Amino acid sequence: MSWQDYTHDMQRCTRCSYCKWIPYRYMRNTDFIEGCPSVARYNWHAYAAGGKFNMAYSLLKGRIDIDDTFLDVLYRCQMDGSCDVSCKVQQDIEPLQLMQELRIKCVEEGKLPQPHQTVIQGLREEDNMMQAPKSDRGKWAGDMDVKDLAIDKAEVVYHAGCRYSYDKELWPVARAGLSLLQKAGVDVGIMGADEVCCGGRAYELGCSDEMEKYAQRQLETFRAAGVSTLVTPCADCYASFKVLYDKIGKGLGIEVFHITQYLERLLKEGKLKLTKKVPLTVTYHDPCHLGRLAEPWVHWQGKEVKVQGQMIVHDPPKQYRRGANGVYEIPRNILKSIPGLKLVEMYRIKEYAWCCGAGGGVIDAYPDFALWTAAERLREAGAVGAEAIVSACPWCKRNFLDAARETDNDIKVYDLIELVQKAI
Amino acid sequence: MKLAKQEYQALEYIVGREYITQELVILDTYNQVWGNKFFFDEKHSTRPSAVVLPASTDEIQAIVRVCNEYGILFKAFSSGFEYLSLALEKEKGILLDLKRMNRVLEIDAKNMRAVVEPYVSVYRLQLEAAKHGLYTGRIGVGYSAGVVAAECCHHGCQHTMVFTSGYGRNVLGVEWVLPTGEVLEMGTGESGGELFSADGPGFSLRGILRGRTGANGGHGIITKASVKLYPWYGPAEWEQEKKPGEPPSRGQLPKVPDGYKVLIPTFPNIDAALEAAADFCHAEILYSLSISLLGTDVPAEGNDEEWAMMQAADPELAEEVKSSLVLVIGGQSSRELKYREKCVLAITEKRGGRFLPEFNEPAALARSFVDMIWSNGVPALRVTGDFLPSSSSPDGSPDMLKNLALREGEIVQRYERSGAFFRRDTGQRQITWRPEENLSTGAQGISVALYDPYDPSSLEAARRFISELFDPRGKFQRFGVPARGGCLQIESVTHVHQNWGQRYDNYDLWLRKLKKMLDPNAVADWSAYIPPDYPDYPREGGYVMPSYPRKEEKGE
Numbered sequence: 001m002s003w004q005d006y007t008h009d010m011q012r013c014t015r016c017s018y019c020k021w022i023p024y025r026y027m028r029n030t031d032f033i034e035g036c037p038s039v040a041r042y043n044w045h046a047y048a049a050g051g052k053f054n055m056a057y058s059l060l061k062g063r064i065d066i067d068d069t070f071l072d073v074l075y076r077c078q079m080d081g082s083c084d085v086s087c088k089v090q091q092d093i094e095p096l097q098l099m100q101e102l103r104i105k106c107v108e109e110g111k112l113p114q115p116h117q118t119v120i121q122g123l124r125e126e127d128n129m130m131q132a133p134k135s136d137r138g139k140w141a142g143d144m145d146v147k148d149l150a151i152d153k154a155e156v157v158y159h160a161g162c163r164y165s166y167d168k169e170l171w172p173v174a175r176a177g178l179s180l181l182q183k184a185g186v187d188v189g190i191m192g193a194d195e196v197c198c199g200g201r202a203y204e205l206g207c208s209d210e211m212e213k214y215a216q217r218q219l220e221t222f223r224a225a226g227v228s229t230l231v232t233p234c235a236d237c238y239a240s241f242k243v244l245y246d247k248i249g250k251g252l253g254i255e256v257f258h259i260t261q262y263l264e265r266l267l268k269e270g271k272l273k274l275t276k277k278v279p280l281t282v283t284y285h286d287p288c289h290l291g292r293l294a295e296p297w298v299h300w301q302g303k304e305v306k307v308q309g310q311m312i313v314h315d316p317p318k319q320y321r322r323g324a325n326g327v328y329e330i331p332r333n334i335l336k337s338i339p340g341l342k343l344v345e346m347y348r349i350k351e352y353a354w355c356c357g358a359g360g361g362v363i364d365a366y367p368d369f370a371l372w373t374a375a376e377r378l379r380e381a382g383a384v385g386a387e388a389i390v391s392a393c394p395w396c397k398r399n400f401l402d403a404a405r406e407t408d409n410d411i412k413v414y415d416l417i418e419l420v421q422k423a424i
Numbered sequence: 425m426k427l428a429k430q431e432y433q434a435l436e437y438i439v440g441r442e443y444i445t446q447e448l449v450i451l452d453t454y455n456q457v458w459g460n461k462f463f464f465d466e467k468h469s470t471r472p473s474a475v476v477l478p479a480s481t482d483e484i485q486a487i488v489r490v491c492n493e494y495g496i497l498f499k500a501f502s503s504g505f506e507y508l509s510l511a512l513e514k515e516k517g518i519l520l521d522l523k524r525m526n527r528v529l530e531i532d533a534k535n536m537r538a539v540v541e542p543y544v545s546v547y548r549l550q551l552e553a554a555k556h557g558l559y560t561g562r563i564g565v566g567y568s569a570g571v572v573a574a575e576c577c578h579h580g581c582q583h584t585m586v587f588t589s590g591y592g593r594n595v596l597g598v599e600w601v602l603p604t605g606e607v608l609e610m611g612t613g614e615s616g617g618e619l620f621s622a623d624g625p626g627f628s629l630r631g632i633l634r635g636r637t638g639a640n641g642g643h644g645i646i647t648k649a650s651v652k653l654y655p656w657y658g659p660a661e662w663e664q665e666k667k668p669g670e671p672p673s674r675g676q677l678p679k680v681p682d683g684y685k686v687l688i689p690t691f692p693n694i695d696a697a698l699e700a701a702a703d704f705c706h707a708e709i710l711y712s713l714s715i716s717l718l719g720t721d722v723p724a725e726g727n728d729e730e731w732a733m734m735q736a737a738d739p740e741l742a743e744e745v746k747s748s749l750v751l752v753i754g755g756q757s758s759r760e761l762k763y764r765e766k767c768v769l770a771i772t773e774k775r776g777g778r779f780l781p782e783f784n785e786p787a788a789l790a791r792s793f794v795d796m797i798w799s800n801g802v803p804a805l806r807v808t809g810d811f812l813p814s815s816s817s818p819d820g821s822p823d824m825l826k827n828l829a830l831r832e833g834e835i836v837q838r839y840e841r842s843g844a845f846f847r848r849d850t851g852q853r854q855i856t857w858r859p860e861e862n863l864s865t866g867a868q869g870i871s872v873a874l875y876d877p878y879d880p881s882s883l884e885a886a887r888r889f890i891s892e893l894f895d896p897r898g899k900f901q902r903f904g905v906p907a908r909g910g911c912l913q914i915e916s917v918t919h920v921h922q923n924w925g926q927r928y929d930n931y932d933l934w935l936r937k938l939k940k941m942l943d944p945n946a947v948a949d950w951s952a953y954i955p956p957d958y959p960d961y962p963r964e965g966g967y968v969m970p971s972y973p974r975k976e977e978k979g980e
Contacts (some may be wrong), residue, residue, distance in 0.1 A: 011467060011878050014458035015510075016807045017503050017568045024567035024798070025664040025675035030481075030548050043443075043477050043523050044450050045504070051453035057467060058452040069447040089672045090566075090801050092726045307731055309847040310808040310876045311841060317728035323669040329668055351672060 001033035003056060003101035008304070009093035010057035018090055019083035022352040030343030032347040032380050035082040037355055037373040046073045046107050049095035056098055064240035065394030066111055074102055075113050076369060079204045079360030080126035080288040085323035085351045087195035092312070092320065103206030115365035116205050119175045123210060127196040129364075130166040140164060140171040146178060149225040156181065157227040159241075161234030162197050170403070176421045177233040177259050183424070184271035186262075188231070191221065200240030200289075208248070210223035211240070215250035222254055233259040233417060235393035236359075239289035247293065247297040258290055260331045262393050262414055267337065274423040277340030282414070283386035284331055284343060284355040285377060285400075287393035292323030323351030323371055331392050338423045344384045346377075363399060374403030378411055388412035390419060425515035427473045431494045435476055435518070437604040438486040443477040443524070451475060458810055461877035462886060463914045465973040470512045472519045473787075479524040481599060481607065487520065488645070489605040491947045493810050499949035500645040502542045504572030506578065508952035511914055516876035517949060519787040520645065522570075522916050529648065536653045537596050539619060542572040542646065547798060559656035562712070566801035572598075575803035576646045579637040581868040582935060583750075583796045584712045585860045588654050590868070592634045593860070595622050598631070599648035603943035607647075619650030632938060636819070642953020643942045657683030657711075657754035657761075664794065669949050671725035674940060677790045683754055684711065686789040686796070687768050688718060689777035689900055690748040697747040700775035702822055704751060705863035709764040709773065712796040715856040718745055719795030720788035727806060741782055746854050748783060752796050808846050812886055819904065821839060825857040825869035831900065835892060836873055841967035844885030887972060896923055897967055905931075914951050919968040923953050946950035 010071055021027070022035040034040040035327045039048040046055060055073065058064045077099065084096035106112060112120070122131035138148075144257055147154045158181060164174035176365030181188045218241075222230065230237050230252065238258040257265075266272045286292075298319045305315045335343045348354045357363070357373025378400060381389040389411055391397055400413040427435075427448060436444050445451065447886045448471075455469045463469075473496070474537045478484045484500070491498045497517030501509035510519060528549065532538070533556040537651070538549060549560050549569030564582040565570050570671040574580060575591045577600055588594065597619025609632065614626030622630050633646075658681035664675040680686050683789045691697040697715065704710055724730035751768055755761035772779070782788070794800065804811045820828075833855075840847040848854075859867040875886040893900050904925045913920040924931025935954045942948075946956045 008878075011461075012804075013456070013808050015456065015504070016566065016802070018566075018801070020753065021568070023672045023675070024547050024801075025794075026568075027547065027551060028661060030551050033548065043521070044445065044475070045521070046450045046453040046454070051450075054453040054456045055449055057456065058449075061466075061468070063468070063471075064448045067449065069449045073449060085672060088726070090803065091806050092728075109972070131857050188635055205720065306876075306879075308734070309843045309845055310874060310879065310882050311727060311731060311846050312729045312808060312876065313727050317732070318726075320726055321724060322673075324666075324669050324671050 001097065001101060003098060003105050006056065006094060006098040006101065007060060010053045010060065012091065012093055013050050014049055015298060016090060017048065017050060017096060019087045021084050021086060022082070022348050023089045026352050028038065028285035029347045029383070031383065032354070035086055035348070035352060035354070037080070037357060037376070038077045040379070041369060041372055042076060047076065049087060049099070052095065052099050052102065056102055059120060066106055066109060071106060071111060071113055074099070074106065075116065075361060076366055077360055078288070078357060078362050078373065080355035080356045081292045081323065082352065082355065084294055087318055088322045100204070103204070104208050105206070108208035112206065112304045113365050116361050119361070119364050120202060120205065120207055120210065123197055123202055128162040128166065129197055129201050130162050132166045135193055137165050137195050138190065140174045141178065141190060141192070142171070144175060145177060146182070148192045149189040149227065150192060150194045152189055153226050155187040155227065156189070156229045156231055157222060157225060158188050158190050159195060159230055159232040159234070159237055160190065161232060161237040161394065163230070163398060164234060165195065167394065167398060170397060173394065173397070173415045173417050174233060177417045180263065180272065180417065180420060180424070181231065184266040186266070194221065198240035199236040200236050200244055201242055201361065203240070204359070211244060212248055212250065215245045215248065219250065219252055222252060227254060229255045229257065231257045231259055231262045233394070233415070235287035235290035235294070239293045241292060243297050258327060258392065260290070260334060261327060261373060263420055264330045264334055267334065272424060274338050274420065275390060276423050278338050278419055278422045279340040280388055281342045281344060281386055282335065282390045282419070283346050283381045283384055284335055284387045285346070285381070285389050285391040285396060286326070286328060286350055286354060287391055287396050288353070288355050288359055290392055291326035291328060291353055292351045293328050295321045295323055295325040326351060334420065335390065338419055341419065344386055346380045346384050348380065356391065357403070358395040358399040363395065370399055371403045371406050374399040375407045375409070378403055378407070378409050381411055382409070386411065388414055390414045390416050392416045427471050427496070427516070431490070431496060432474060434490045434494070437485060438490070439476050439478055439789040443479070444474060446474045454504070454521070455510055457504065457507040457510055458805055462810065462885065463507065463917045464973065468709065469510060470515055470517065472512060475521055476518060477521050477524050481601065484520065484601050484645055484647055485605050485607060488601055488603065488947070491518070492605060492945045494959055495737065495945065495947065497947055499641040500542070501641070502573045503545065503568045505565060505568055508914065509573070512949050513916060513951045513955070525647065531556055531558070534560060535620065537620070537648045537650050537719045538653055539648060540571050541648060542570055544571050546571060547573055547576060550798060553653050554656050554658065555660045556654040557656050559588070560653055561585065561591065561594065562650060562797055562799050564799060566799055571651060572646050572649045575651050576634055576649050577638045577640055581747045581858045581870055582606065582799070583714045585858050585868070586710045586713045586862060591860045594652040595630060595633065595649040596620060596647050596652055597622050598633065598650070601645045601647055603644050603945070603948035622817070640952035641948065642950045643939065643948055655756065657756060673723045675726050676787070677794060679786055679790050680751065680793045683761070684793065685753050685765055686793050687751045687753070687765070687791070688779065688783040688792065689751070689772040690744050690780050690783065691775055691777045692747065694747050696775050696777070696853065697749055698822060698826060699898065700771055700777060701749055702863060703770065703771045703775065704749070707767050707785055708862045709753055709767045710751060710862070711754040712750070713859065714750040714796055714954050715857060716746050716748065716854040718748060718750055718783060719792040719800065720783055722791065723800055730807070744780060748793050750796055751863070752793060768962050804872055804874060808876045810877045811872045811874045812890060813870065813872055814928060819866045819868055822857055822863070822867055826855055827865055829855045829869055829871055832871065832893065835889070835900070836871070839873065839885050839889050844875065844882050888968070891970065895967065896927055915953070915955055916951065916959070917971050919970070922958050922968045
């Protein structure tokens with residue numbers, strides 16, 4: 001699909017503005033009813049998904065060009081998919097896919113905000129999104145006794161991802177995830193310095209070729225390593241492996257788990273037991289890439305047809321991704337099974353969760369906007385009485401930690417892995 | 425048209441650099457709305473010269489004064505979910521996006537009123553008011569629409585009008601920036617009091633403020649409104665829930681809230697249903713009423729599912745819908761609720777009604793409650809991409825509305841049968857009207873025709889259909905001016921007032937005088953109001969022809 005393939009959607013966007021809010025059915029507290037960080041922060045309609053449809057249609061009609069403003073509006077967006085969920089309560093159109101294709105078009109035309117160009121250059125040179133040397137990739141594991149799949153064989157590969165591999169403050173979390181698997185007796189290894197980026201973030205920036213390249217590389221690497229299962233503690237990586245690779249026809253052909261899914265399996269099998277009390281009131285933040293963006297890709301080929309005169313339907317019927325089939329219950333079930341821990345829910349959860357702010361490249365190019373978005377989430381966590389906010393993604397944790405410091409918010413920030421570790 | 429440097433700077437000085445733009449990329453997101461294709465032959469209407477995001481009445485006053493000084497047309501809007509809210513008559517014009525004026529300023533529970541800024545949406549006010557045991561009316565267009573736009577500037581009708589009355593009747597006062605930049609407060613506000621009554625002491629200008637259909641920005645900007653609230657018998661907070669994996673459209677209340685009951689009687693025929701509806705209204709027991717639109721079905725996630733549901737539907741049951749009513753009753757006490765329920769049962773029996781179990785099972789009733797009280801949005805816009813409010817919500821007696829709907833139904837069916845419109849069914853036309861204040865002040869009729877604006881034959885048929893209904897020379901001879909808040913009127917395209925004024929006491933001359941008096945420099949956009957002077961449009965006899973642009977005429 002190219003951006004022009006969404007012409008129907010551009011024409012059919014009604015300007016209802018539902019994309020700006022969470023679906024009304026789920027509004028409860030009027031302080032927390034906005035869904036799109038971008039338009040909430042910048043106000044202009046262009047920053048909402050509806051505005052992107054308008055921009056695309058004007059571009060198609062030759063009324064505007066891809067200039068600096070176009071790029072700025074398009075990239076000051078976490079690509080978090082909240083708009084997509086809200087829009088599709090009412091409409092059969094695809095705001096997120098259009099935005100993705102617009103970004104791809106920008107890249108094809110050699111237009112990408114400068115900070116992203118720097119990140120992509122780093123990716124091409126060092127195979128990671130953190131502009132760090134590839135030789136340092138496996139250092140996060142420190143002196144852990146773990147199989148190196150470049151030379152050993154194991155059933156499961158633990159893919160740490162770029163953020164965990166290079167963000168030293170988060171290394172303990174990455175190590176904790178691995179040690180939990182080891183403790184449960186899982187035959188697990190890591191790629192060490194040979195691990196490379198999943199390419200998902202690059203894809204979101206519009207660099208589709210980069211992800212295709214890395215998908216192919218992962219495929220070959222995992223095949224060579226002989227692994228049958230991949231477990232990752234990073235939600236971004238999970239969505240790439242599980243959804244985006246499938247979307248572009250590069251499925252890995254092995255089982256892919258987010259670590260929360262794998263931990264739940266281990267808990268159910270009794271290989272891990274949560275016995276220690278963790279007396280804490282926490283709220284769970286759904287990472288976008290584990291939630292609505294982790295919904296399996298739906299391949300559909302068909303055509304639009306009219307029935308009953310002018311009713312627009314599809315032949316065969318098209319199953320839209322409406323965000324409901326992300327990973328929502330598993331993390332909550334794990335948290336609920338931790339002794340002494342109390343889970344309180346925020347007002348925007350699951351498929352209509354507010355983003356942490358880091359996604360879509362915003363953390364790289366617009367750090368102030370990333371922090372503003374995270375601070376909003378921390379405010380919401382505080383409003384429901386949480387002592388701690390728990391996520392399941394290193395990008396969320398990083399951004400929440402920074403926002404808490406920036407705003408002198410003393411809320412604790414955990415990854416779910418850390419709480420499981422405390423309970424064992 | 426780009427503003428001159430000094431014009432732009434004058435506006436920028438008022439709101440600050442961050443809150444004004446003339447970037448084409450952004451401007452072109454302020455002129456694309458559903459319905460545009462019908463009027464303008466393309467999705468884009470006139471591109472504004474600039475858009476500003478004011479934050480206060482003072483800023484708006486200053487902006488309006490600059491517009492007067494430099495001859496810049498202006499129009500303000502809240503959600504912008506209406507083509508007439510963004511359309512501009514001239515290329516030298518700016519839009520005021522009121523998104524930053526987003527406060528619920530006051531909920532005066534004792535006096536049952538709320539004071540809000542323009543961007544506060546109807547559903548947001550519902551959520552806030554419920555905490556105080558209060559409620560504002562449902563809005564047909566869905567939850568994103570603004571309270572101020574609905575009550576003060578525009579027209580619509582909905583199911584709770586039987587209890588909460590029509591939008592315009594709930595205005596208790598406004599802060600109104602006139603096209604000259606002066607601020608006017610209506611009623612008690614003008615006399616120095618709080619906004620308790622729009623009718624005085626002080627000027628009572630409700631007729632001028634909005635009249636029947638609203639001025640739609642044609643005579644200034646409402647920056648604050650006090651609106652009447654009504655009792656809410658439900659909980660202070662509620663949650664609509666769905667099962668994991670279900671699409672978000674499935675969220676529902678687990679049951680009808682305590683304090684309310686929903687009853688759906690079905691009558692032997694449409695006539696009996698309409699007679700019963702009048703009885704229910706006159707008994708003054710209803711909180712909400714719907715005729716022939718039940719809202720009991722599981723909301724489809726999209727057209728494909730809706731089509732599947734249509735195919736699977738029991739045709740006999742679908743036929744029963746036409747002679748069914750949804751009645752929502754509420755009460756402060758169980759005794760009050762019980763009394764109202766008894767009334768419902770008695771009237772239902774008297775008119776030969778019965779309660780079909782399929783319509784009256786608890787989950788169906790809960791779904792219907794949600795739609796009747798808060799609205800399910802506008803799924804009609806999804807079905808074909810656009811719709812026409814064909815009978816234009818005229819006011820009148822139920823008999824008049826019924827006759828109008830039946831006659832219009834014959835015309836609609838002709839277009840439906842030709843394949844130009846979405847064909848709902850092949851049977852008798854559904855009849856519906858929405859009473860105001862227990863039918864004491866009449867009712868409003870509503871019906872829609874669904875067409876696809878991007879199917880040239882459907883679009884062409886839609887225009888012919890509207891001409892057929894609204895050409896005063898035609899056979900239809902409809903009652904009332906065909907202007908649903910301008911909903912079928914973009915002044916420079918459909919010329920509604922010019923064609924219909926002479927039929928109704930030359931009301932348009934008076935309206936134009938008001939326009940000139942309030943807006944001497946003609947700077948408040950009148951695309952959905954009335955022009956200060958009628959341009960010389962092509963005529964056919966005395967009839968001013970519609971001015972739909974044609975691509976071939978524009979050389980495209």
